[in-house]
Amino acid sequence: MLSDKEGKRLNKYVSDYVIFDLETTGVSCNMDRVVEISAVKVEGGAVTKEFTTLVNPGMPIPYAASMVNGITDDMVKDSPSFEAAFGDFLDFAGDAVLVGHNIHSFDLKFLNRDAGRFWGKKVGNDYIDTLMMARLSLPQLSHHRLVDLAEYYGISTEGAHRALNDCLMNQKVFEKLGEELRNPSEAAGNVKICPKCGSILKRRSGKYGEFFGCSGFPDCRYTEDV
Secondary structure (H helix, E strand, O other): OEEOOOOOEEOOOOOOEEEEEEEEOOOOOOOOOEEEEEEEEEEOOEEEEEEEEEOOOOOOOOHHHHHHHOOOHHHHOOOOOHHHHHHHHHHHHOOOOEEEOOOOOOHHHHHHHHHHHHHOOEEOOOEEEHHHHHHHHOOOOOOOOHHHHHHHOOOOOOOOOOHHHHHHHHHHHHHHHHHHHHOOOOOOOOOEEOOOOOOEEEEEEEOOEEEEEEOOOOOOOOEEEO
């Protein structure tokens, strides 16, 4: 949904959400454009609907980008503009919590840039970044790319780097990470969950020493002693 303010980043598992992914002409949210946007709607932990479309970026797709995602100029020449595709995505997502891998630092920067360019707004949906969640839950792994997590959980990585395939892969990974939060491994023994709202508790320092505070602050003000 469009809003005057960006949505909040959440650090918890939810069972109803929309997981999304972008493929782009490059990594710069200042210079590059979206060439594919896909999403899947999840209710009760199960996929119920899919959305996917190629996008005509209005610029040549660099060879290096095509080598990663397999998307070429010829494939997108008759595809909709991103303004049209983005509008359809917003209708699909509604006000659901958005989930994705590295979306805090990458995908949402593209979406917020173009929401401002097209409509003078921002993406107001709250969101969960599975990269950040994986780093907390699986500190024993040396890498936390989506394909690394999929391989760790025995999930197929076939078709990686196409947006819909990555969404379906990430949905399975997110469900596994939800299990990690409910039953932390020994390696993630420092991960604690807020009993009030389900967000991750973070170790903080205050006037009277260290304590665990809810990462959902200020909406949730739960604390407990170290």
